[in-house]
Amino acid sequence: MLSRRTLITSAAKLTLLAPFARIAGAMPNPNARFVLVILRGGLDGLAAVPAYGEGRYRDLRGPLALDPADTSNGVLKLDGLFGLHPALTQMHALYSAGELCVLHALATPYRERSHFDGQKVLEAGGIMPSTSAGGWLNRALTVLSEAGDERQGIALAASVPLVMRGPFSVTSWAPSRLPDADDDTLARVRELYDAVDPMLAGRLSEALQARELAGDAAAGQRMGGRGGQAVTPLVTAAARFLSADDGPRIAVIDVGGWDTHANQGAAQGQLANRLRALDQGLKSFKAELGARWADTSVLIVTEFGRTVAANGTRGTDHGTAGAAFMAGGAVAGGRVIADWPGLGSGDLHEGRDLRATLDMRSVFKSVLSRQFGIDDSMLDEHVFPGSKAARPLEALLKA
């Protein structure tokens, strides 16, 4: 728990630093938009972005190996070493158009193999799986607001994921099939919460704001798919929120279903279906966002990669480094960013996982510094405490 005292201290410190929260030199884009997509369960990075050019690739992957580029249902070629999974046709088109970067062999600082701790490290933005300080996006939003930018963050989920949780107020929105409550009843509930329960009062007022922003277009929209797992309804809603001039600038979306321990499939199968849904979602997002796409970056990450070799049940177990995607008009795309560690037996982490050569926080920091202009020292010490060694990537985003 964040005690009241530390909360006040950190707020005071922020106010003090606020005038320096902007970087000198290149001005940040006041229209910048950012979407963080978290794939929960551990995306198999070598399935999404196969290193098909590696000699050992086919042997290690066994039943999961994809066919070479230029064969039917083969990988979609990125370069001589890497390709994209054949389900990722939209991403491939974005890559060719210079609007998608593929990142590989990256990981958070977490080196164990628990989903739950892995996600905590990814979202809390530190080194340990701690939830007490909230999420790094919430700290980033606090910094931006201290610098005078009051536009909000939004979680496209019924509850706010850890990455956006914290003292700074954010909104949440999820598709609903329930009829609206009448205004009089709502007003009475608000009055009651205002009187006795500041926490619920705050949550309710955030939710009402989000409803207003979502507007009629979102009202009554059907919840696509089971358990709200469908990607397209969430990303199109995100696009509607982000395209408003006075709406939120930063959104987070959760997509589950990536924990493929058994029968994950190769060119076809359960993982291929998930990837296809993600790929289509990105297309819908771009279409819905319209002109604002030029100012936007979408970062798709997961808590860890999976074992390089297939396991005994044609799936993969929890691993270490994996792949990520960065798409959008603001992205300097058409490149694979990877300090490739190789798949040789001596190259693997603990003899089984892809070794991490890039700290995921470097990617997060690139977005916050280059797109939103948050000062590097603020990022090193406050947003991602103790992350000085993880430098922002140069030229991930367009100048």
Next chain:
Amino acid sequence: MQSQESAIAANRFGLGARPSDARQIGTDAPGWLKAQLDAAVAIKHNVGRPPGSAVTLKQATELRLARQQLQRRQAASDVPLEIDPDMLREYAQFIARRYRDEVGRRSTQAITTDQPFVERLLHFWANHFAISVDKQPLAALPVQYEDEAIRPHLTGNFRDLLMAVEKHPAMLLYLDNQASLGPNSTAARAARRRRGRELGLNENLAREILELHTLGVHGGYDQHDVTELAKVITGWSIGGDQGRLRGGGAPGEFHFRPLMHEPGAKTVLGRRYTESGLEEGEQVLSDLAAHPSTARHLATKLARHFVADEPPPRLVERLAAIYLDNDAELLPVYEALIDAEESWQAPLAKYKTPQDFVISTYRALEHTPDNPQQLIGIMTQLGQRPLAPGSPAGWPDTAAHWDGGDALLKRIEWATIIGQAAGKQIDPRALAGALLGPIASAASLASIRRAESGAQGLTLLLAAPEFQRR
């Protein structure tokens, strides 16, 4: 009118007060809870009964294979075959029907039970040993799993509970152990010879046993222990499926397959286990149940569930010590929880999950929905599709996960619907007193009193901060 103690017993320990509960509970709220435990000990039902889930699994497998055959015939044919579309849909329909029935059975039990504390314990352990119905064919049998593996051991020894869960086909299927193969097992070597195929371990179940079911994530194990435990439990499988699992054992029941078992001694947490087939895994589970990290992990989760998101450390220590002193017996731990001063503090500290909120609403109204689909619909909307946590960690047990604004607004919207449906027949002021007693704040009572109608009054009661918590 409820006293504070009886309101806490019914709402925090139970699944939500019913208007008549205060009379039942009387003046001895802790005694009311302990009597429920005694009754549960006396029942011990389902033990030794042939498992219903085996029948369900067998049916599901048959329907799945029939569908597969039809699809293969269709794929192999050059001309479209005349296949009745209903036959292709039969498997999915079977699963969907079973899921509705299971949710209906579970929620009816929760809404109507006179032992709501025992039922909450069932929900607690079912969530601790979570399976998720978004993996097929588990949607056909989640409650059968609870009734067979968990309910009989609720008031027994954690060792037996653990053993029953890890051997249950639902858990084996959920965490992919049924086909996990010792790399040097007879079956793996045969596959290598015959087809040149490399088959082997799946470490999913082993990892979650250590991380989620027993020691906890910081309980002092490493990757080596995970791999070794995965080897220990190779062969823990189910009977009579197809492919690698063809034959051997009754269809749909736990079956140990020696040919899949990794031979040789294994070392888990520094202790060496000599090769002894099925018993090897039983020995490891027994040792894990008695491990101090397990005691601490379970004590933390119980205290978090019944007392506060950040459980008082002294209470956790006390519960863990009692667990160890009593060799993993659960009853003394529950009794200590009931006797703990920390358990009876007001104001209510736990924010209700959507399940808590929906079940407690129906208990308050003493009404069971006619169609389980209603319940599935609303709980999905509120962010907790029944029995579908989507992860072996189960549903989170802290407010931070459930108190999102959008979810709160949806609770209010649903409370509006319920108010309109039921508010005319009841007096919401009297109901507030009967459910919450002195826990209801003056502001909530005033708001309910000033409501323009019975419907609005009931909505305000359900939306009140005290009803949103337990």
